[in-house]
Amino acid sequence: MLSRTAANLFWMGRHLERAETAARLIDVGQRITLLPNTEQGYQNEWTSLLQASGTADAFAAKYGEVTQEKIEEFLFFDRENPSSVVYCLEKARESGRIVRTALTGQVWDALNVAYQELRRMERIPRGKLDTAEMTEFTTRHASTVRGAINATQLRNDGWHFMNLGYGLERADATARLLDVKYFVLLPRIEFVGSGLDTYQWQVILRALSAHRAFHWAYGGDVTAGRVADFLILNGESPRSLITSLYEAVWHLEGLARRYGDQVPTTARDKSREVLDRLQNQQIDTIFDDGLHEFLTWFITEIGNIATLTHQDYLRGGS
């Protein structure tokens, strides 16, 4: 497979996952506005969500004051925001268009229909769109594409690259969402264990569509320890760090097996090492050593795996 084709499949997966993350953020933001405000209003929460997607500064520079309309514009429609739904879906479709020969008709169809409908949606006056419609639109189309990939793509190297993109992006997104807690809580340590604290953890669960799943898995109260355990170390949780990373490792193993000894496997080796460390972690130790420090380490390692993937496969042996 052409290295450039592999790179496009990899980034198609990443962008599709990233679009979904943006939609989840909007959904959460919407939910926050329905609740009684804290003393600072909900701005603090919004800002922390922007920080989670790594776009707080870009937002402040372009929009200034935080309002729901502006946030929605920024997270959904803004082409200058590389984490917005429109930007990501457009990029994913562009990658798909470039490597059309590597996609099945159904996958391309799903991707293209999503894009055509997105363009139609852009033309609707903003006042007439409600938030639920926007987030539902995104998750629905992302699932259709995902489903078409699973149902129709050959289980070949291209499939591995696509799913590797999905896995790494999801690991990164969940870690960043968890890190929101660091930004929100750091200045206000007295909130820990309070009702507000619990609420913030619930928001994170919701952002990952894991609210119900959490209750099925743990029952009882939402506590920091349980939520973190669910989202970091629980192998049943579909978006947890360990599940996402496990998928990435699985696909890197698949590539290594397929390509044999002639092709380097530094990305596979690195991902195994990180997974190994994660598997031997306890949630208490993570909290004792500092959640933020742990997440920073993890995000850096995900970045390293992506870089090594690039070196192993995407430069074409030159």
Next chain:
Amino acid sequence: MSYYNEMFEGKQVREPYAMLRAWVDTMPDDFRQMKQAEAEALFRRIGITFAVYGEGGDPDRLIPFDMMPRVFEQNEWRKLERGIKQRARALNAFLRDVYGRAEIVRAGRIPARLVYQNEAYEKSVVGVVPPRGVYSHIIGIDLVRTGKDEFFVLEDNCRTPSGVSYMLENREIMMRMFPQLFRNNRIEPVDQYPELLRRTLESVAPAKCDGRPTCVILTPGHFNSAYYEHSFLANLMGVELVEGQDLFVDGEFVYMRTTQGPKRVDVIYRRLDDPYLDPLCFRPDSMLGVPGLMDVYRSGGVSICSAPGAGVADDKAIYTFVPEMVRFYLGEEPILNNVQTWTLWKDDDYKYVMENLPELVVKEVHGSGGYGMLVGPKSTKAEVEEFRKKIEANPGNYIAQPTLSLSTCPTFVEEGIAPRHVDLRPFCLCGDRIELVPGGLTRVALREGSLVVNSSQGGGVKDTWVLSE
């Protein structure tokens, strides 16, 4: 002016169109609109769109598709086929000749100036004979019809003619929407084209290639207006679609970058113009090509289709000599005729053209896509005078032709069905054999009375049928 209507003979509907007539007559209006919307949705879904350079606007514009097919009878087509293949042989013989001993120039049949001072003449490949002596492997020959048995060649496209994906997709969509039409008529298939193209490319692999040749399609990238076609063909042929950045030269061969390291490439079907192929040989600022490619080509390490320099055969100035090529190289009389052409660098022709400008079509020698041309009868006095000044400034840059009474085909329009002017581009393949699938791209000028069929100028496309015996 009267036009030949391909559907009628006198008041009678011609045989090949008889069943279509019945089909149209019994079609309810709302059904037609529904089907038209369905066709458009299908095109959009598969993503066949066409970007027009320099027009801005929607990069995902569709070329309008007309559901009314254009039909040829078997015997009409056989004659065209013979004429097209003959012309393709002559064009390749000419290219072989002018990059070798240039007998045709020595014999005084073509002025040396037109060959050697031609921008498309590529000095860097003089003496290089590509495998099987084929320079142009895919030739698109644009034909117009003016009467029952009168076909003329409007121009030859020897470099990288586009449009074949429309030929294939138009058929695909027609078969999907109106299966009964295909069940009830014997329409020759065209879907073997990608397979024939792959065989043609493999048949011209370089001698240095051992084993089954690796072919690729080289595209300028996904911003190119024909990108859809490039990826479509690559997909149907089962070959990689590469950009310049995917290829590199190492020693005497070209390789592509793959996830498993470098892989040797034997045949490149390039959809990139000569100047962009190799920055070391041609334009140094080109980022689209492959540095060192031409060295590998010249030493027989890779085949390039069409061969660099093939463009000299399809120039509008050379065009006037193609019938002469047929006689000179093949010793045959041309089956297909050229349109009468005045070359403005000749004094007599210049005088005639300037006196009759409002009746003529004037084209730039190197222009394409329907840009930079004057259609005299369809232009205002001011436009004609403005064009006259351009010609005066540089007569050598223009040729003129009579305004042809292009044939019409029934076409769906707002008010129902009406005649619109059409042309035809069949695609001829040249490798170890010369092949032509029965069909081609019919372009139709959708504006009433318009003679310009280019998609950049409001043209549409039709499915083209050849009925079998």
